[in-house]
Structure formats: C-alpha cells, structure tokens
Amino acid sequence: MNCTLCHTPAALFATVEGREYFRCPNCQLTFEHPDKLPSAEQEKGQYDLHDNRPDDPGYRKFLSQLAEPLKRELPPGARGLDFGCGPGPALAMMLREQGFDCATWDPLYASDKAALEPQYDFVTCTEVIEHLHQPAKEWQWFSEHVKPGGWLGIMTRWLIDDDAFARWHYRRDPTHVCFWQPATFQWLARKQGWDLHLTGNPVVLMQKRPPG
Numbered sequence: 001m002n003c004t005l006c007h008t009p010a011a012l013f014a015t016v017e018g019r020e021y022f023r024c025p026n027c028q029l030t031f032e033h034p035d036k037l038p039s040a041e042q043e044k045g046q047y048d049l050h051d052n053r054p055d056d057p058g059y060r061k062f063l064s065q066l067a068e069p070l071k072r073e074l075p076p077g078a079r080g081l082d083f084g085c086g087p088g089p090a091l092a093m094m095l096r097e098q099g100f101d102c103a104t105w106d107p108l109y110a111s112d113k114a115a116l117e118p119q120y121d122f123v124t125c126t127e128v129i130e131h132l133h134q135p136a137k138e139w140q141w142f143s144e145h146v147k148p149g150g151w152l153g154i155m156t157r158w159l160i161d162d163d164a165f166a167r168w169h170y171r172r173d174p175t176h177v178c179f180w181q182p183a184t185f186q187w188l189a190r191k192q193g194w195d196l197h198l199t200g201n202p203v204v205l206m207q208k209r210p211p212g
Contacts (some may be wrong), residue, residue: 023108078101086106111175119146119147126155152205155204
C-alpha cells in the first residue's frame with residue numbers, strides 16, 4: 001500500500017470497525033485504505049448535515065482560530081482563496097470584512113475551476129485536508145498557487161495520540177480519511193519549501209519561501 005501523499009510504501013497501522021488505516025514511515029501520514037473511500041454522494045450527504053452558517057457566532061468563533069493569526073501576517077490588499085469553502089463560505093466573508101479579497105472554491109458547492117487558475121497571496125483550507133482522497137494532488141496545487149512569500153492557512157485536528165485513535169471522534173466521521181501529525185507538516189515544509197508555524201492544534205500556518 002503506497003502513501004497517498006508521498007507514495008512511499010506504508011504499513012497497516014490499525015483496523016477499527018472494519019476500516020483499515022495505514023501509516024507512512026516517510027511523511028507520517030495516516031490514511032484509510034484507498035479502495036474503501038466514500039463516494040462524492042456519500043460525502044455530500046454527510047456535509048449537508050452540518051449547519052455552518054456564515055452568520056452563526058459560534059461558527060465564526062471557531063473559524064477565528066485561523067482568521068485571527070492569518071490576518072496579522074497579510075499585507076493590506078492581499079488576495080486569497082478559501083479552498084474547500086463548503087456551502088456557507090463563512091471564512092471568506094470574515095476575511096472580506098477585514099479588507100481582503102477572498103475568492104471561493106469547493107468541488108461540491110462552488111466548483112468553478114477558474115478560481116483554481118491564479119496564484120494567490122494566501123489560501124485557506126479549513127476542515128478540508130482530512131477529507132482528501134489524493135492529498136499529493138492538492139498539496140502540489142498549494143505549492144504552485146501560493147505566491148512566494150504568501151501564506152497557506154490550514155485547520156485540521158492533529159493526530160497526536162495513537163493510543164486514542166480507535167475512539168477519537170475525528171476518526172469516526174466516515175468522510176475523514178487521512179490524519180495529519182506535526183511531523184507530516186514538517187515533512188511538507190522541507191519537501192516543498194515552506195516556513196512552518198504550528199500555532200496550536202488545529203491551526204497550521206505555512207509561508208512559501210521565495211525561490212533561491
């Protein structure tokens with residue numbers, strides 16, 4: 001079984017409730033068996049259960065964990081993309097309120113691929129990367145479409161306790177198919193040329209180093 005991020009042969013890590021998970025010895029990604037991943041219809045059915053309204057104070061507070069540290073790093077007029085914005089693009093709205101131009105893209109809810117063509121000063125990706133079936137593809141896109149000196153802002157719960165994996169609420173979501181450790185972000189930073197800022201679980205900020 002090859003890792004879905006770095007393609008290194010991986011070993012079985014755990015089998016829980018009929019779901020097989022593998023751990024990569026190179027990048028430390030933990031991922032579900034690629035033949036057992038949910039369909040797009042199953043994913044949308046799960047996502048539609050969420051009530052993530054842009055005007056919900058609780059949801060805005062949740063997203064502020066990323067929005068607040070990110071906006072302190074952005075220059076005035078920075079232009080970005082909320083990658084995987086979902087049906088209610090609250091984070092994009094919050095950043096626009098702070099004066100930043102923020103486009104949106106989502107494979108199910110905002111699928112105009114024209115949004116994927118430019119380079120951006122920043123890209124946000126909240127509660128998305130745990131859903132990726134082919135994370136190597138998306139991380140290559142991040143590397144190519146965040147401008148040198150620009151920022152990638154991620155929210156995902158870090159896998160930090162292997163012993164608790166079987167009962168971890170994050171694992172139980174049937175659409176969560178890969179799980180990220182600080183070591184995985186460190187590997188990506190070395191591989192792709194990011195300066196890594198682990199601001200605290202679940203937030204990661206990464207700045208793209210200029211070439212040379």
